[in-house]
Amino acid sequence: MQSGRAHELASEYSRKQGLSNSARPWIRSGVVCCKEWKGHVREKLLRMRQQFTPTAALVLITYALYRSVAYSSYVTNFGWYSDALGYVSTIPFMAGASVGNLASGAAVLALYLKGMLKPYALKANVPLATLALTYCIVALFPQAMGNFYMLVALGLVWGVATTVATIALIELLAYGASPTVLIVQLAASSLLSAMVSLAVDGLPPMVGNALCVLIAVAVIPLLRACRRRVEPYCMAERKASFREAFKSSSTPILACAFFELITGLVNMYAYNGASSFVIVAEAPTQGMAICAVLVALFVFATNRAPNQRVVYLAVFPGVITVFLILPFFSDMLSRPISTVIYSAYVFTSMLSAYCYIVACRNAHSGVYGMAALSAIIVRVCLIVGLLLGWHFGSLSEGETFMHLSIVCVVCVYVLGMVVLLWSYRSAREKRVEVVLLPETFEESVAARADELTEEFGLTSRERDVLVGLAHGNTAASIARDLFLSTSTVQGYIKALYVKLGVNRKQQVIDLFSPKPPES
Numbered sequence: 001m002q003s004g005r006a007h008e009l010a011s012e013y014s015r016k017q018g019l020s021n022s023a024r025p026w027i028r029s030g031v032v033c034c035k036e037w038k039g040h041v042r043e044k045l046l047r048m049r050q051q052f053t054p055t056a057a058l059v060l061i062t063y064a065l066y067r068s069v070a071y072s073s074y075v076t077n078f079g080w081y082s083d084a085l086g087y088v089s090t091i092p093f094m095a096g097a098s099v100g101n102l103a104s105g106a107a108v109l110a111l112y113l114k115g116m117l118k119p120y121a122l123k124a125n126v127p128l129a130t131l132a133l134t135y136c137i138v139a140l141f142p143q144a145m146g147n148f149y150m151l152v153a154l155g156l157v158w159g160v161a162t163t164v165a166t167i168a169l170i171e172l173l174a175y176g177a178s179p180t181v182l183i184v185q186l187a188a189s190s191l192l193s194a195m196v197s198l199a200v201d202g203l204p205p206m207v208g209n210a211l212c213v214l215i216a217v218a219v220i221p222l223l224r225a226c227r228r229r230v231e232p233y234c235m236a237e238r239k240a241s242f243r244e245a246f247k248s249s250s251t252p253i254l255a256c257a258f259f260e261l262i263t264g265l266v267n268m269y270a271y272n273g274a275s276s277f278v279i280v281a282e283a284p285t286q287g288m289a290i291c292a293v294l295v296a297l298f299v300f301a302t303n304r305a306p307n308q309r310v311v312y313l314a315v316f317p318g319v320i321t322v323f324l325i326l327p328f329f330s331d332m333l334s335r336p337i338s339t340v341i342y343s344a345y346v347f348t349s350m351l352s353a354y355c356y357i358v359a360c361r362n363a364h365s366g367v368y369g370m371a372a373l374s375a376i377i378v379r380v381c382l383i384v385g386l387l388l389g390w391h392f393g394s395l396s397e398g399e400t401f402m403h404l405s406i407v408c409v410v411c412v413y414v415l416g417m418v419v420l421l422w423s424y425r426s427a428r429e430k431r432v433e434v435v436l437l438p439e440t441f442e443e444s445v446a447a448r449a450d451e452l453t454e455e456f457g458l459t460s461r462e463r464d465v466l467v468g469l470a471h472g473n474t475a476a477s478i479a480r481d482l483f484l485s486t487s488t489v490q491g492y493i494k495a496l497y498v499k500l501g502v503n504r505k506q507q508v509i510d511l512f513s514p515k516p517p518e519s
Contacts, residue, residue: 052181052457055229059172060185062222064192066128066169069215070162071193072200072208073131075284077154078138079209091268092151093158095386098379100159105375108167112369113242120227122368124168125220127161132216134158135209159379165219167371172226174357174367178457182357183306184299186350191292194285201285241365246373248363249356253374256352257381259345264385269392287342291350294343306351361460362450445470448512456499465492469505470512 073079077093111117134157173185196215200208298306356374360367445467453463461482468478479489502508 052184055226056181056185058222058229059226060189061192062219062226063169063173063185064189065196065215065222066165066219067189067193068196068200069131069212069219070166071197071284072212073135073158074162077151078135078158079205079212080138080142080154090151091386092148093155094264094267095383096152096155096157097159098155098383098386100156100161101163101375101379102159102383104160104163105372105379108164109369109372109376112366112372117366117368119366120171120230122164122168122171124165124223127165128216128220128223130157130161131165132213134161135213135216139206139209163372163375167368167375169223170353170357170371171367172223172230174360175230175460178454179354179358180299180454181457183295183354186354187292187295187299190288190346190350191296194288194292197285197288198282201282241363242369244363245356245359245365245370248359249370249374252352252355253377256349256374257377259348260378261381261385261388263345264382265389265392266385268386268389283338283342284346286339287344287346290339290343291346294347295350306354445512452500452511458496458499462492462496462499465489466496466508469493469496469508472505472509 074093074097077090108117108122134154138154173182200211203211295306352374356370357367359365360370449463449467449470452458452466458466464482465478468481473481475489475493476486478484479486482489496508497503500508500511502511
């Protein structure tokens with residue numbers, strides 16, 4: 001029917017244009033290809049819409065609003081610092097924020113490893129209320145904020161509050177969604193937060209600060225609503241799962257840390273007045289938007305999340321190299337280069353978060369520990385960068401250029417060595433697994449369940465029920481194993497049938513049967 005309709009359209013078009021019969025097959029094939037492409041795009045959109053549940057959308061909006069207020073408070077020092085280059089030159093605030101990040105990150109990591117933080121136990125109400133209250137205090141007493149120690153204190157408050165709130169909100173992203181949905185959430189939240197930040201910047205200072213206060217307060221009930229809707233999850237043995245997650249996510253965390261080191265170096269160097277490099281005030285916001293668009297286009301074109309191995313071996317080294325090389329062309333292209341640099345920075349930060357969230361999910365590990373460890377490592381590198389920038393700012397121009405070149409080269413080569421070692425270890429582990437550890441039935445079922453979870457956007461609880469069905473268990477036995485009611489499990493089974501496009505248990509079991517070799 002489709003080819004017949006295409007033939008009719010081609011014939012009609014040829015008659016209208018006065019084309020010969022020999023041209024009709026070409027036109028017909030073009031019409032068929034166009035219709036197939038439209039159907040393919042429609043299928044992708046439908047599949048993405050099925051995966052992207054209302055809960056995922058609510059988490060996205062909540063995270064985007066929080067990111068916008070956290071970014072705005074960092075850039076403007078809670079609305080006090082109005083210089084266009086405040087993001088670069090407010091070193092006291094940046095130093096205080098780094099100390100606050102380290103202190104709160106270390107506290108969260110220690111509590112998590114001691115088993116004192118259960119799933120969804122980290123409270124973000126107080127940190128969010130602290131951000132809102134600090135905005136109000138700065139607005140009421142602006143004259144008290146103009147000295148070094150007050151800026152350090154403001155940064156300390158920001159660092160402690162945002163670290164705790166960020167980890168609590170990242171936990172919402174870590175469970176109950178496929179990798180594709182996760183990367184869409186991260187990209188879309190980056191774009192939305194950039195839009196909100198631009199809107200806030202376009203308002204009068206007092207109005208913009210008031211809006212930030214309202215956003216910080218509004219995130220509190222939104223976070224509570226998200227936690228009610230996101231399904232509970234089960235963790236493996238804490239220390240073992242944490243080590244497994246760290247092995248898989250050490251490279252992306254290190255890549256993000258290198259960015260922070262160079263960022264701190266450039267910021268302190270500019271603060272000392274030793275650099276002509278100018279960072280455009282809108283560059284961080286533009287970087288967030290550009291990065292979000294690039295990631296969204298990739299997901300739409302491929303209908304899948306980024307491959308982590310490709311990210312580790314190609315994307316991170318390439319982006320970091322660009323990040324390190326571009327400042328040396330600052331005299332010629334200062335303004336556009338700053339936007340490119342922040343696009344690369346946001347891109348690496350987003351992919352780093354994506355990689356360690358996926359690693360925690362695969363290891364059945366809570367995200368608190370890995371998010372806190374990432375914050376600690378990143379901030380340590382930022383402080384090292386600030387100290388290096390302070391040292392280089394006291395050198396002559398020739399010495400500075402030589403030292404900066406050495407630092408950049410060392411950073412690139414160290415990261416390259418880490419990436420190569422990770423690749424070698426990964427390949428070796430893969431060979432050992434194939435030769436010495438043949439896959440058991442349970443392992444093959446788990447691996448196939450992971451594939452179906454990513455393909456059809458199943459939640460973590462739906463995956464558990466799917467594994468039970470693959471073993472031929474009844475709803476009652478699955479309910480006993482998962483400590484749920486039978487009616488709840490039956491609801492999950494119905495949802496699974498809809499997502500998988502089946503209508504009985506045998507069809508689910510068939511999805512786990514090995515495919516016959518192709519002749």
